[in-house]
Amino acid sequence: MCGIVGYIGKRQAAPILLDGLDKLEYRGYDSAGLAVFDGTRINIVKTAGRLKALEELTHDGQTVPGTSGIGHTRWATHGQPTDINAHPHFNKDETIAVVHNGIIENYRKIKEKLVRKGYEFRSETDTEVLAHLTDYYYKGNPLEAITKVMHRVEGSYALGILFSDHPDTLYAVRKDSPLVVGQNDEGCFIASDVPAILKYTRDVYFIENQEVVMLKEDRLTFYNVDEEEIPKESTHIDWDVEAVQKGGYEHFMMKEMHEQPKAVRETYEKHLCGDRIVLDELKLSEEEIRDLKRIHIVACGTAYHAGVAAKYIIERMARLRVEVDMASEFRYRNPIIEKGELVIVISQSGETADTLQALRNSREKGATVLAIVNVVGSSIAREADSVMYTWAGPEIAVASTKAYSAQLIALYLIAMYFSDIRGTIDGKEYQQLLRDLKKLPEQIEMLLSNKERIQRFANRYLAAKSIFFIGRGLDYSLSMEGSLKLKEISYLHSEAYAAGELKHGPISLIEEGTLVMAALTQEDLYAKTVSNIVEVKSRGAFVLALTNAGHPDIEKVADYVIYIPLTNRYFTNSLAIIPLHLFAYYVSVGKGNDVDKPRNLAKSVTVE
Ligand code: AGP
Secondary structure (H helix, E strand, O other): OOEEEEEEEOOOHHHHHHHHHHHOHHHOOOEEEEEEEOOOOEEEEEEEOOHHHHHHHOOOOOOOOOOEEEEEEEOOOOOOOOOOOOOOEEOOOOOEEEEEEEEEOOHHHHHHHHHHOOOOOOOOOOHHHHHHHHHHHOOOOHHHHHHHHHHHOOEEEEEEEEEOOOOOOEEEEEEEOOOEEEEEOOEEEEEOOHHHOOOOOOEEEEOOOOEEEEEOOOOEEEEEOOOOEEOOOOEEOOOOHHHHOOOOOOOHHHHHHHOHHHHHHHHHHOOEEOOEEOOHHHOOOHHHHHHOOEEEEEEOHHHHHHHHHHHHHHHHHHOOEEEEEEHHHHOOOOOOOOOOOEEEEEEOOOOOHHHHHHHHHHHHOOOEEEEEEOOOOOHHHHHOOEEEEOOOOOOOOOOOOHHHHHHHHHHHHHHHHHHHHHOOOOHHHHHHHHHHHHHHHHHHHHHHOOHHHHHHHHHOOOOOOEEEEEEOOHHHHHHHHHHHHHHHHHOOEEEEEEHHHHHHOHHHHOOOOOEEEEEEOOHHHHHHHHHHHHHHHOOOOEEEEEEEOOOHHHHHOOOEEEEEOOOOOOOHHHHHHHHHHHHHHHHHHHOOOOOOOOOOOOOOOOOO
16 A cells, blocks of 8 residues: 655665655555655645656656655555656645655545635545645644644545645654664664665654654654653664565565465464474463354455465364455354353455454454464564564565465464364374474475476466356355456456355356366365366366375376465465465466566555
């Protein structure tokens, strides 16, 4: 979603803003702009389209001189992606400039009031009300005007604000949209995410809800919504700038797929002590784990698919009931949650608006919330009762791959830990599962080394009309993820079906040559899915089967076969997903799509 950056200091602002926006490109956007104070007035340059257009318009920032400024990449919500709707937005006298990430829910009401007061609006955005409302409240004290705006608006926002009559100061505010701040010898910085300022400082401040930060060339001051100064501790970022660069790969997605063995290994190693799983962050006693009646898992997109896999695993292994919800559904269905129940929210970014709200709703109902999160210090990590980090490192490609792999590992660990305590697996099985877990990185490596075979296969399907993914049990959860990844980056229509559901409707969609990707990694369901393959084949489908090594018989039924190395019944998604993600990647590349930044999508979905 939208990205914001800001700088005030000794250096020229525009090149720093453009560089920061470049680092936030992964978030997804359709227009970009910046506002810089030139010593006399604030100048805004903005344009629809990619950042490159803004760089060309400003000659890489040279035509917008000045040492304080704000920049923005916009992902359109209110109004088309046009030059006018792009941020920053001015007040009427062009003395206040605002960039915004989030949604102002009561903007219509505020706009009507401002129009009655004589304010004229240039754009269709909700953001413009913020510029005019700040102007309305502004009587010479920026902090006072900003906090009045905060009391008046509803919704989510991270803002960067410049006042031309306070040229030595830059303001930033946050509620429910991410914002980080940093400082070095040459100035102070704001950004929606750490990569935008990492090359200037490794010590960042995560701004909390309803906090304001005042940035001067040489200092940061933090305030609450009552204009009282508040203390704030910095967080040291210990991952490298290289982690957010492509490192020789053509796309971040391919780089991140190759980082999966490491992401998997680091995630389990952080939770192993000898041959025992240690989950200190859980904050549940053994007795509480034994007494659990039910777990809720809530997430969006790919993280939700990891949750669906966990339902199959935890229910079977720990004999514990699991309900899985998409966060956007969960938050509005007033779910029945008993006091003391465990809710697990899963999120790579830790900023997904629906997941964050689901977390808050669950806590209000008295649940204990455990967050499985990749981004350290993110909103979800900060607001949950406890956090289990996935150690995948920064994920830049919009299509999530290594985060999914790491989420699966975190969920396997929870399943094994609970099962051990609840006595549903014995010591021998526990140790075998641990041995299998430790084999996964190497097995993933092996699958990745066969990527050319998937590429050749994918190239045949660049013009496909529709592709189906089928499977039963865990293979159904895998199919959902394979299908999402394909639609997301290849723009091909695809659906995932529980194989047993085909006869209840979807089989009518199968015609001569339709590609069906059938997953058969669950031995007890193997014969059932073979029957479904026979059914679609007899209606003309071309079937790719994804199954465990040691099933050569499948070659008599399917047209093309990919084998995954042997593991136990619970960990198959970690292996079988590799060819499916590779398939989506190669179809996308073959079609000439922007693999890392697919159309209409954002990496971090900070609005609902
Ligand atoms: C994954 O490929 C998608 N881009 C998307 O479904 C993503 O998983 C979803 O938006 C949830 O994001 P989160 O993990 O950051 O909460």
